[in-house]
Amino acid sequence: MDKGRCWNLRVLAAFCLLATMTVQAVELSGQVFADRDRNGRLDPDETGIAGVAVSNGLAVVLTDDEGRYAIEVADGETLFITKPEGYLPALDAFNLPRFHFTLKTSPPRQDLGYPELEPQGIPAGGKLDFPLHPQDESKPFTVLWTSDPQPRNGEELTFVRDDVLVELMGTDAAFGLTTGDIMFDDLSLMPRYRALFGRVGIPWFNVPGNHDMNFKAENDAASLQTYRRYLGPAYYSFNWGKTHFVILDCIYFKGADPSGSNGTRPYEGRIDARQLEWLRADLQHVPKDRLVVLVTHIPFKIQGQNDPNFSIQNRAEVFALLEGFEHVFAVAGHLHRTQHVYIGREDGYPGETPLHQHILATIAGNWWSGDKDDRGIPYTIQADGTPNGYHLMQVNGTDYRVGYRAAGKSYEYQMRLMIELQPDGGLISAVKTTQLQQARLLVNLFDGGNNSRLVFRMDDGEPQEMHQELRSDPFAFASYVNRKVFNAGVETPSTHLWAASLPRNLQPGAHVIMVDAVDEYGGKHRGYGILEVLEPE
Numbered sequence: 001m002d003k004g005r006c007w008n009l010r011v012l013a014a015f016c017l018l019a020t021m022t023v024q025a026v027e028l029s030g031q032v033f034a035d036r037d038r039n040g041r042l043d044p045d046e047t048g049i050a051g052v053a054v055s056n057g058l059a060v061v062l063t064d065d066e067g068r069y070a071i072e073v074a075d076g077e078t079l080f081i082t083k084p085e086g087y088l089p090a091l092d093a094f095n096l097p098r099f100h101f102t103l104k105t106s107p108p109r110q111d112l113g114y115p116e117l118e119p120q121g122i123p124a125g126g127k128l129d130f131p132l133h134p135q136d137e138s139k140p141f142t143v144l145w146t147s148d149p150q151p152r153n154g155e156e157l158t159f160v161r162d163d164v165l166v167e168l169m170g171t172d173a174a175f176g177l178t179t180g181d182i183m184f185d186d187l188s189l190m191p192r193y194r195a196l197f198g199r200v201g202i203p204w205f206n207v208p209g210n211h212d213m214n215f216k217a218e219n220d221a222a223s224l225q226t227y228r229r230y231l232g233p234a235y236y237s238f239n240w241g242k243t244h245f246v247i248l249d250c251i252y253f254k255g256a257d258p259s260g261s262n263g264t265r266p267y268e269g270r271i272d273a274r275q276l277e278w279l280r281a282d283l284q285h286v287p288k289d290r291l292v293v294l295v296t297h298i299p300f301k302i303q304g305q306n307d308p309n310f311s312i313q314n315r316a317e318v319f320a321l322l323e324g325f326e327h328v329f330a331v332a333g334h335l336h337r338t339q340h341v342y343i344g345r346e347d348g349y350p351g352e353t354p355l356h357q358h359i360l361a362t363i364a365g366n367w368w369s370g371d372k373d374d375r376g377i378p379y380t381i382q383a384d385g386t387p388n389g390y391h392l393m394q395v396n397g398t399d400y401r402v403g404y405r406a407a408g409k410s411y412e413y414q415m416r417l418m419i420e421l422q423p424d425g426g427l428i429s430a431v432k433t434t435q436l437q438q439a440r441l442l443v444n445l446f447d448g449g450n451n452s453r454l455v456f457r458m459d460d461g462e463p464q465e466m467h468q469e470l471r472s473d474p475f476a477f478a479s480y481v482n483r484k485v486f487n488a489g490v491e492t493p494s495t496h497l498w499a500a501s502l503p504r505n506l507q508p509g510a511h512v513i514m515v516d517a518v519d520e521y522g523g524k525h526r527g528y529g530i531l532e533v534l535e536p537e
């Protein structure tokens with residue numbers, strides 16, 4: 001067994017219950033140290049790491065010159081460290097970094113429907129060390145972003161495995177991160193999720209979503225018992241290189257549905273007061289010139305509405321804590337649509353340039369619906385016309401670029417070219433010469449946004465600008481609504497469609513369409529199509 005993976009067992013072996021009754025609070029202390037031989041022990045020739053942030057979820061303290069810390073932790077609270085630059089916490093058998101410990105002396109309530117946090121007791125002598133493995137983080141790195149795998153059952157978790165995870169094997173990403181809705185309410189699947197994602201072979205971090213909660217909990221504080229048992233703290237931060245990642249729990253649960261049906265989904269997007277105080281303390285130890293990446297499940301804001309189930313209601317309180325930070329980027333999931341939202345002073349963001357928030361494509365797409373491919377996996381195109389997939393983020397200092405990948409497709413597959421007849425003729429596979437005045441080229445740039453630019457060429461002609469249109473995607477509409485398949489809002493406008501009229505003098509025959517696109521990060525993409533022009537019958 002890998003020595004580094006023995007740390008959890010060694011820590012558990014060191015724990016002892018000092019009392020069977022619940023404790024209100026206890027001071028925990030220990031050392032954060034460079035575990036160079038990865039045996040999980042602080043050896044005589046190993047040294048502590050100074051300046052590491054240690055938190056109980058509210059207060060933040062820094063380790064001293066010898067890597068020592070002391071902090072008070074109450075029953076049910078999680079003590080965690082912020083991974084410092086150049087080190088990696090020991091990984092467990094599922095490649096989850098072990099940077100945390102939850103003090104739990106009270107017995108499980110056994111009324112939440114799924115396994116809860118296990119009693120762990122007070123570490124022997126109140127001492128808890130954190131071994132960190134030195135690693136080189138001086139070079140540019142890649143982050144693997146996934147969102148909303150959201151399996152309802154074991155079959156859909158198998159879809160996640162075979163449609164996406166096998167494709168990720170062998171990735172050179174530094175680490176992966178899932179931005180919530182890991183489950184679709186059935187939390188019994190969480191151990192299998194953990195095992196499957198662990199086989200990707202890189203450190204993996206997680207964010208809680210609204211479908212990852214214990215819906216029988218009486219309040220927000222108890223709503224993530226199962227999530228915390230299997231995946232760790234609900235919110236935390238870590239450094240990779242000189243980038244500071246902040247994971248926020250933005251699902252504020254209002255209490256169990258009295259009807260017992262959970263149909264009302266009593267939650268809203270909100271960062272609670274305790275978490276805000278922690279974030280204030282956390283950011284005080286981050287240089288203002290660093291890149292800060294905020295990661296949530298529910299977006300801070302989406303285009304066109306302020307529904308409390310789809311946007312963080314107290315986002316201005318979060319933004320106020322970012323005063324003076326020069327480079328901030330936000331990532332979210334939840335929508336099952338890709339969007340780029342630019343948030344400015346009207347929402348309380350203090351930066352001179354708007355905050356770029358990237359709402360990711362999801363693994364589940366349209367919740368694993370639609371026709372099945374030759375593997376028996378649904379095509380599950382999102383309601384905005386984007387294929388299900390994931391993203392890769394390249395980071396170099398404060399510069400970053402995010403690229404979308406459609407599951408099972410090459411990187412070059414970034415857009416869909418369509419021909420439609422106006423006003424309501426729908427999509428067509430060929431156009432007659434008598435229809436050229438009504439025919440248009442329509443392009444869905446899957447991860448495009450308001451700053452993306454598209455041009456097209458017909459054969460060897462001059463480039464023609466395309467204009468963005470806020471409207472539903474006709475391909476998604478035809479895939480779901482017209483065929484009476486679960487559609488989850490395909491009538492809602494897509495934010496990444498572009499249109500242009502076709503030349504009206506096209507001669508009968510086959511014509512090449514070439515579309516060049518520049519995305520929100522300056523990435524260049526090209527797509528091709530063949531248009532057949534037919535003589536009228």
